[in-house]
Amino acid sequence: MPVVNIRLARRAIPTTAEEKAALIRGVTRVMVEVLNKRPESVVVIIDEVEAENWGEGGEPVPVLRARRERAKESNAS
Amino acid sequence: MPVVNIRLARRAIPTTAEEKAALIRGVTRVMVEVLNKRPESVVVIIDEVEAENWGEGGEPVPVLRARRERAKESNAS
Amino acid sequence: MPVVNIRLARRAIPTTAEEKAALIRGVTRVMVEVLNKRPESVVVIIDEVEAENWGEGGEPVPVLRARRERAKESNAS
Amino acid sequence: MPVVNIRLARRAIPTTAEEKAALIRGVTRVMVEVLNKRPESVVVIIDEVEAENWGEGGEPVPVLRARRERAKESNAS
Amino acid sequence: MPVVNIRLARRAIPTTAEEKAALIRGVTRVMVEVLNKRPESVVVIIDEVEAENWGEGGEPVPVLRARRERAKESNAS
Amino acid sequence: MPVVNIRLARRAIPTTAEEKAALIRGVTRVMVEVLNKRPESVVVIIDEVEAENWGEGGEPVPVLRARRERAKESNAS
Numbered sequence: 172m173p174v175v176n177i178r179l180a181r182r183a184i185p186t187t188a189e190e191k192a193a194l195i196r197g198v199t200r201v202m203v204e205v206l207n208k209r210p211e212s213v214v215v216i217i218d219e220v221e222a223e224n225w226g227e228g229g230e231p232v233p234v235l236r237a238r239r240e241r242a243k244e245s246n247a248s
Numbered sequence: 249m250p251v252v253n254i255r256l257a258r259r260a261i262p263t264t265a266e267e268k269a270a271l272i273r274g275v276t277r278v279m280v281e282v283l284n285k286r287p288e289s290v291v292v293i294i295d296e297v298e299a300e301n302w303g304e305g306g307e308p309v310p311v312l313r314a315r316r317e318r319a320k321e322s323n324a325s
Numbered sequence: 326m327p328v329v330n331i332r333l334a335r336r337a338i339p340t341t342a343e344e345k346a347a348l349i350r351g352v353t354r355v356m357v358e359v360l361n362k363r364p365e366s367v368v369v370i371i372d373e374v375e376a377e378n379w380g381e382g383g384e385p386v387p388v389l390r391a392r393r394e395r396a397k398e399s400n401a402s
Numbered sequence: 403m404p405v406v407n408i409r410l411a412r413r414a415i416p417t418t419a420e421e422k423a424a425l426i427r428g429v430t431r432v433m434v435e436v437l438n439k440r441p442e443s444v445v446v447i448i449d450e451v452e453a454e455n456w457g458e459g460g461e462p463v464p465v466l467r468a469r470r471e472r473a474k475e476s477n478a479s
Numbered sequence: 480m481p482v483v484n485i486r487l488a489r490r491a492i493p494t495t496a497e498e499k500a501a502l503i504r505g506v507t508r509v510m511v512e513v514l515n516k517r518p519e520s521v522v523v524i525i526d527e528v529e530a531e532n533w534g535e536g537g538e539p540v541p542v543l544r545a546r547r548e549r550a551k552e553s554n555a556s
Numbered sequence: 557m558p559v560v561n562i563r564l565a566r567r568a569i570p571t572t573a574e575e576k577a578a579l580i581r582g583v584t585r586v587m588v589e590v591l592n593k594r595p596e597s598v599v600v601i602i603d604e605v606e607a608e609n610w611g612e613g614g615e616p617v618p619v620l621r622a623r624r625e626r627a628k629e630s631n632a633s
Contacts, residue, residue, distance in 0.1 A: 173332065176329070177356075188300050198355055201352055211304065213305070214302075214482060215304075216303075217302075217303075219301070223419050224447065226446035227445055229430035234423070250485060250486065255483075256514070265462070271514070292457035293409060326445055346619070353614035370609065380523035381521070385499060388500070403612055405563045406563070408559075409558065410558045429560075429583055432578075435582070531573050532576060532604070539576060539577050
């Protein structure tokens with residue numbers, strides 16, 4: 172009974188129920204194909220984490236995203 | 249200092265504060281009785297996960313629950 | 326940067342490096358296809374847990390496996 | 403690419419975005435200084451857990467906090 | 480299908496298979512009694528963590544244990 | 557009582573007990589300075605994960621490391 176936990180920083184456009192269902196279906200299929208697990212034995216848990224609670228490179232995601240946006244804009248101008 | 253993490257799919261009727269207190273009390277008692285831990289050293293963390301973020305058998309919990317409900321209804325009729 | 330944690334009870338025949346690589350490749354592809362993530366942003370961590378440290382239905386996995394083996398044998402005889 | 407997960411019981415005064423940024427910055431610096439990791443490789447995820455979902459000593463945090471408050475008040479009087 | 484993860488610092492005398500089975504049995508029973516879960520739906524995963532990988536009060540467990548031992552000895556003498 | 561979990565891919569040169577103690581000390585100090593926590597309330601758990609169990613960009617760490625080594629060598633020649 173594998174347990175798979177997917178952790179994601181919440182995005183501006185929230186992950187839809189359809190996308191979550193596709194994650195659950197896709198990851199379960201990988202467990203079945205690679206490890207020959209029965210699908211009904213696979214548990215998938217998705218955690219969407221507030222963007223300000225997620226950091227990379229020492230900075231919260233909203234700061235990182237704002238910088239990337241500014242970089243795109245100055246490239247475009 | 250054991251750390252126990254309980255993860256649950258959120259149900260239609262939310263878990264009450266009393267049920268959470270009973271989970272914390274019960275799990276702590278198990279740690280004390282089996283491993284001889286001091287109760288004040290036991291940490292219990294409960295995560296209630298949105299039902300659409302929890303999958304089993306490749307499907308999100310709301311899909312599974314709806315199917316079980318339909319099965320019950322057709323058995324009852 | 327999604328982080329995916331796969332937890333598995335260790336089996337009699339250990340999971341091979343090739344199977345682990347296939348899990349990592351497959352789960353990363355799901356994140357890319359469903360959420361449009363860049364592959365290099367996906368982290369996958371596999372935990373193989375000792376069978377006696379994993380329980381289902383109130384019993385450790387070695388007890389469950391032994392019972393299933395006996396059931397198979399008595400069915401076969 | 404170290405992944406650091408900080409779990410906290412939610413307090414009466416919520417953790418501010420500035421405090422979360424300081425946690426992310428501080429923990430990332432520790433990973434860089436001690437293990438010589440590149441900062442951009444460090445992921446930090448903060449989980450704020452509802453106080454009634456967190457237990458210590460067999461009791462939920464709101465019960466513990468109320469008792470401490472009463473103890474302070476009777477000491478002060 | 481609740482998933483319960485018990486994390487423990489490894490002790491000098493290792494946790495026995497019987498103790499692990501008792502943890503699994505006891506925690507599963509709590510989930511059944513408090514939340515009315517079916518026992519076969521409960522997963523329990525025990526992680527024994529090397530003592531030097533576990534810290535409290537800013538110090539690794541082996542340092543804490545050595546100090547407690549010295550305190551006991553000086554109390555006894 | 558914050559709980560901090562640090563997860564790392566195991567390196568060729570293993571993390572020493574001194575480095576682990578420095579991680580525990582450093583992360584605890586961050587919790588004290590930023591959130592005003594009592595040091596004795598902070599738990600830090602370090603998980604060193606086998607390199608072949610850790611993936612990034614769809615590949616296990618040993619494959620990534622071998623490629624980086626080859627890149628360095630061809631740059632040096």
